[in-house]
Amino acid sequence: MPLFLVILIAAAALVFGGARLIGNDYVFFAGYTVLQFIVLATAWNILGGYTGYVNFGSAAFFALGAYATVFVHKTYPLPIPLLIVIGGAVSAVVGFGMGYLTLRLRGAFFAIATLALAVVLQTLVVNWDYVGGSRGAYIIRPNEVALIGPYIQYLFLLMLALVVIALTTARGIERSQLGYGFATIRDDELAAEACGVPTLRLKLIATTLSGGLMGMAGAPFPYYIGYLQPSSAFGLEYAVNSIAMPMIGGTTSWVGPLIGAILLGSLQQIATVTISSAVNLLIVGLLLVGFVIIAPNGIVGLVQDRLRARSK
Amino acid sequence: MPLLEVSRLSKRFGGFVALDGIDLAVAAGERVGLIGPNGSGKSTLVNCVCGTLANATGTVRFDGAEMDGLTTHERTRRGIARSFQLPRPFATLTVADNLRVPLLYTVNARSGPTLTPAELDARCAELLALVGLGDKATRLPRDLTQVEMRKLELARAMAADPKLLMADESMAGLSHSEVDDIVTLLVRLNERGITIVLIEHIMRAVMKFSQRLVVLVSGKKIADGKPDVVIRDPEVERAYIGQ
Numbered sequence: 001m002p003l004f005l006v007i008l009i010a011a012a013a014l015v016f017g018g019a020r021l022i023g024n025d026y027v028f029f030a031g032y033t034v035l036q037f038i039v040l041a042t043a044w045n046i047l048g049g050y051t052g053y054v055n056f057g058s059a060a061f062f063a064l065g066a067y068a069t070v071f072v073h074k075t076y077p078l079p080i081p082l083l084i085v086i087g088g089a090v091s092a093v094v095g096f097g098m099g100y101l102t103l104r105l106r107g108a109f110f111a112i113a114t115l116a117l118a119v120v121l122q123t124l125v126v127n128w129d130y131v132g133g134s135r136g137a138y139i140i141r142p143n144e145v146a147l148i149g150p151y152i153q154y155l156f157l158l159m160l161a162l163v164v165i166a167l168t169t170a171r172g173i174e175r176s177q178l179g180y181g182f183a184t185i186r187d188d189e190l191a192a193e194a195c196g197v198p199t200l201r202l203k204l205i206a207t208t209l210s211g212g213l214m215g216m217a218g219a220p221f222p223y224y225i226g227y228l229q230p231s232s233a234f235g236l237e238y239a240v241n242s243i244a245m246p247m248i249g250g251t252t253s254w255v256g257p258l259i260g261a262i263l264l265g266s267l268q269q270i271a272t273v274t275i276s277s278a279v280n281l282l283i284v285g286l287l288l289v290g291f292v293i294i295a296p297n298g299i300v301g302l303v304q305d306r307l308r309a310r311s312k
Numbered sequence: 313m314p315l316l317e318v319s320r321l322s323k324r325f326g327g328f329v330a331l332d333g334i335d336l337a338v339a340a341g342e343r344v345g346l347i348g349p350n351g352s353g354k355s356t357l358v359n360c361v362c363g364t365l366a367n368a369t370g371t372v373r374f375d376g377a378e379m380d381g382l383t384t385h386e387r388t389r390r391g392i393a394r395s396f397q398l399p400r401p402f403a404t405l406t407v408a409d410n411l412r413v414p415l416l417y418t419v420n421a422r423s424g425p426t427l428t429p430a431e432l433d434a435r436c437a438e439l440l441a442l443v444g445l446g447d448k449a450t451r452l453p454r455d456l457t458q459v460e461m462r463k464l465e466l467a468r469a470m471a472a473d474p475k476l477l478m479a480d481e482s483m484a485g486l487s488h489s490e491v492d493d494i495v496t497l498l499v500r501l502n503e504r505g506i507t508i509v510l511i512e513h514i515m516r517a518v519m520k521f522s523q524r525l526v527v528l529v530s531g532k533k534i535a536d537g538k539p540d541v542v543i544r545d546p547e548v549e550r551a552y553i554g555q
Binding site (some may be wrong): 184195 | 362363364385388389393394396400409413414416418420421452469
């Protein structure tokens with residue numbers, strides 16, 4: 001097993017053990033949200049950070065995973081790990097489709113197309129009665145799970161596992177041929193083609209992987225929230241946070257979305273408890289403006305620039 | 313059989329005819345200079361040969377195979393490399409990693425044995441040494457000077473292990489001695505067996521480099537032959553100096 005994966009699993013075990021030691025269920029509720037944002041931000045970064053294609057439709061992929069769960073739950077209830085695989089597969093297919101339809105678009109045009117996808121999917125869900133339509137859908141979850149205890153701890157553990165998968169995937173890409181290909185698309189697509197990089201194929205891989213991971217993050221969400229309605233699944237905070245977190249942390253490395261999600265996610269949880277959940281997006285906006293001015297390449301970029309300047 | 317064979321190639325941008333029935337054959341190992349006033353169609357021809365632009369009519373054959381319908385990266389893998397008029401390095405990758413990309417995606421994508429990570433490192437170091445950037449391997453392109461950027465551009469094209477290199481204005485904006493540096497480098501690359509088509513405005517460099525000179529004016533080929541003969545062609549003189 002690669003050392004990085006061993007370290008991640010050990011870190012995840014420490015986080016879970018530490019949270020259990022605190023012995024308060026709220027830690028798991030708040031922690032779940034932060035972990036969910038780590039997966040979302042990492043997934044967004046595979047497309048937006050590595051290839052430079054800004055996706056404003058993160059909420060759509062997240063919601064697809066969540067609604068895939070609602071659909072399967074109503075049709076033939078399955079264990080959550082299987083629902084995560086199904087949710088991921090559905091969102092990956094839609095990610096592939098989106099990539100295919102928008103292959104020739106770049107910059108603002110691509111971003112608008114992804115935003116349009118979110119609107120179209122939300123309209124479909126609102127009018128799809130089987131998954132609750134506009135009135136929403138209830139998911140009754142058990143109180144406890146054997147061996148683990150409270151259900152929220154089980155969900156927290158599942159999200160930790162997804163964080164491990166997402167970070168391992170992102171780091172694996174970064175250090176592979178695929179990662180070099182993605183970076184060339186971000187830097188200069190024409191030069192990339194002239195170097196033999198099959199840019200269209202790589203973009204499809206990026207949209208599929210990114211969409212799939214977002215869907216996986218969304219699949220356990222109905223069990224977490226208990227009542228899923230379109231406005232919560234397609235919430236603006238998912239689209240905004242999954243962009244802001246990598247931007248603040250740094251988009252060129254897997255560490256960036258991790259740092260950004262922990263920083264912003266924790267701040268939002270603290271603000272929710274101490275002030276109001278309504279200030280969450282205000283915090284994101286202010287931090288984003290601050291970072292664009294002070295550190296346009298995020299925290300990781302700032303550190304890299306300092307290290308490079310020192311080594312010269 | 314020529315390495316590159318362009319037959320009756322045409323390209324229009326709306327009402328503007330950029331290329332008008334161009335015929336061009338380049339033999340393996342040749343050093344060809346391609347000149348012409350601004351807007352004569354030189355870069356458009358490069359773009360059509362490399363697959364960046366689709367030609368309206370005519371055909372491009374390379375190494376015996378028809379290139380029409382192939383994407384740019386497929387043509388690169390078949391052996392057509394190019395450098396750009398304005399250097400287009402991968403800004404977030406180090407100088408060495410800029411060369412690693414074509415090695416991974418072109419050399420390793422061809423049939424046959426692939427390069428191991430150690431061989432990739434060695435090939436990057438060898439190419440950087442060849443163009444005189446050996447000590448810049450870990451730097452970012454933004455740390456390079458203009459001439460170093462041009463050299464990186466050529467080294468990156470070379471990393472694709474091409475049979476044909478289309479060098480599009482590799483010397484624009486360089487000083488006298490820097491131009492000499494690049495010409496020497498291009499001749500050295502040609503001596504390694506690479507056919508080179510040099511698109512250039514600096515006549516001193518073109519005359520020093522080329523074994524054959526092709527002149528385009530308003531999308532048409534008006535001269536093709538030995539440089540010292542072509543340069544005295546009245547039609548070429550008229551195109552450059554006016555009547």
